[in-house]
Every structure is written in structure tokens, then in C-alpha cells.
Amino acid sequence: MIEHGEPLRLAARCLYLQMTMGDHRRGQGLINICRHIVRDGRECVGPFLDETETTCGLWEERPRPGAPGLRGL
Numbered sequence: 587m588i589e590h591g592e593p594l595r596l597a598a599r600c601l602y603l604q605m606t607m608g609d610h611r612r613g614q615g616l617i618n619i620c621r622h623i624v625r626d627g628r629e630c631v632g633p634f635l636d637e638t639e640t641t642c643g644l645w646e647e648r649p650r651p652g653a654p655g656l657r658g659l
Contacts, residue, residue, distance in 0.1 A: 593647045595639040597632045601646040620644070 597603060602622040608614025618630035622644040631642045 594637070595642075595645050595647075596637065597630055597634055597640045597642065597645070599648050600630070600640070600642070601648045602644060603630055603648070 602620050604619045604621050605616060608617040620628055620630045
């Protein structure tokens with residue numbers, strides 16, 4: 587049985603997250619950019635490791651493919 591409750595607030599599941607490549611001349615690999623109107627273009631506050639939830643107040647769950655939207659529930 588699957589329990590339905592509050593979704594995990596993992597940055598990797600955030601609606602506003604954009605993953606992109608950084609400047610290779612600066613030694614940047616993959617970087618995570620926030621596209622929320624308040625933080626647009628700044629680095630995401632994360633976290634991304636160890637299934638740790640983020641405390642970002644702008645977080646909004648990314649809909650899963652084929653699932654009904656959150657607002658439609």
C-alpha cells in the first residue's frame with residue numbers, strides 16, 4: 587500500500603530547477619539554476635545528495651509525467 591502525504595521536498599523534484607552545464611574554463615561542470623521569478627538565474631539552494639529535503643521557501647513539486655497536476659486534486 588502506498589501512503590499519500592506531503593511530497594518530499596527534494597530540489598531535484600522542484601518545478602523551478604534547471605540543470606545546465608557551467609563554464610568549463612572556470613572548472614564548472616553541471617550547475618543547478620533556480621528559475622523562480624524571485625531567484626531567476628541564481629544557483630539553486632539544493633540540496634541534491636543523500637535524499638535530503640530542501641528548506642527552500644520557493645519550492646514547488648514538479649508534476650510526474652502522466653500524473654494529474656497538483657492543483658487538480
